[in-house]
Amino acid sequence: MIGGLSIVFLMTALLTVAGTLAAALLRNLVHCALSLTVTFAGLALLYLQLDAQFAGFAQILVYIGAVAILVVFAILLTRGAGIPEYRSYGSNWFAGLAIAAAVFALLTWAVMKSFPATAAVASSPAATVQSIGAALMSTYVLPLEIVAILLTVALIGAVIVAMPEAKVSNSLTEKAGER
Amino acid sequence: MTPLAAFLIVAALVFAIGLAIALTRRNGILVLIGIELMLNAANLNLIAFWRFAPHPEALIGMMFAIFSIAVAAAEAAVGLGLIIAYHRHSKTTDLEAMTRMKG
Numbered sequence: 001m002i003g004g005l006s007i008v009f010l011m012t013a014l015l016t017v018a019g020t021l022a023a024a025l026l027r028n029l030v031h032c033a034l035s036l037t038v039t040f041a042g043l044a045l046l047y048l049q050l051d052a053q054f055a056g057f058a059q060i061l062v063y064i065g066a067v068a069i070l071v072v073f074a075i076l077l078t079r080g081a082g083i084p085e086y087r088s089y090g091s092n093w094f095a096g097l098a099i100a101a102a103v104f105a106l107l108t109w110a111v112m113k114s115f116p117a118t119a120a121v122a123s124s125p126a127a128t129v130q131s132i133g134a135a136l137m138s139t140y141v142l143p144l145e146i147v148a149i150l151l152t153v154a155l156i157g158a159v160i161v162a163m164p165e166a167k168v169s170n171s172l173t174e175k176a177g178e179r
Numbered sequence: 180m181t182p183l184a185a186f187l188i189v190a191a192l193v194f195a196i197g198l199a200i201a202l203t204r205r206n207g208i209l210v211l212i213g214i215e216l217m218l219n220a221a222n223l224n225l226i227a228f229w230r231f232a233p234h235p236e237a238l239i240g241m242m243f244a245i246f247s248i249a250v251a252a253a254e255a256a257v258g259l260g261l262i263i264a265y266h267r268h269s270k271t272t273d274l275e276a277m278t279r280m281k282g
Contacts, residue, residue: 009182013189017192017193017196023200023212023216024196024199024204029206032209032212036212036215036216039219040219043193043219043223046189047226050227050229052226052241055222055226055245055248058245059222059248062248062252063219063248067252070255070256071211071255071259074259074262075208077266078262078266088204088205089204090203090274091275093202095202096199096201100195100196100202101195103195104191104192107187107191107194108191111184111187111188127235127236131236140242147249150249154254155256158259158260161257161264162259162260164267
């Protein structure tokens with residue numbers, strides 16, 4: 001215990017922040033994607049320390065299993081994007097960095113100034129998969145349906161956006177020519 | 180420092196670095212990575228507040244986090260699809276060269 005925090009928490013927090021920093025600073029895009037995966041894994045470990053097993057495993061499945069792979073695919077498909085290696089930051093990077101530092105300072109100030117919770121913390125909340133499933137099927141069934149529709153629409157939309165559109169534009173120009 | 184404050188500060192760090200990535204990097208894919216990191220920091224906040232709340236058995240923060248993960252996955256798919264479509268037209272993912280959307 002260092003300052004009231006366990007060693008395991010400090011190590012996972014360090015891993016998470018180090019992965020995030022590496023994603024911000026590395027020049028090679030593939031290295032950025034790999035350090036992003038480290039960050040996702042660290043966040044999943046933090047969820048597990050918070051007794052949120054379901055969210056932790058969902059994080060591993062969704063982020064490491066799907067989003068990171070998607071990012072790597074996008075990087076490989078857009079290889080040779082024409083950005084010179086020595087200028088991977090925008091021209092107004094200083095303003096962006098200042099805004100980010102100001103946001104971090106504000107958040108930290110708010111957290112440190114706030115009163116600690118006085119209510120007793122439950123020793124181990126019973127967030128079993130069974131109770132989560134029951135809540136999803138009873139209290140949260142309407143949001144669940146909306147998320148299902150959102151995912152369907154988003155996936156169809158992503159496929160349509162990324163689809164080659166040569167055929168569509170050809171038929172459109174042919175129709176325009178017939179008129 | 181209480182455990183809740185420690186988790187919140189880790190989330191604030193991840194959020195700030197994600198914001199810095201989204202604001203300073205030139206590659207569109209990296210900007211999407213920064214947005215994903217910010218969403219993840221918000222999820223960590225939600226789960227930390229859920230864990231240290233007086234009634235964690237109500238599962239409210241957990242549900243927020245699960246729905247947020249689903250929405251973030253949809254956002255990543257659409258964002259990367261847009262970047263790939265733009266790259267097919269103009270052969271670049273450089274945000275400073277992306278000055279027009281019309282193919």
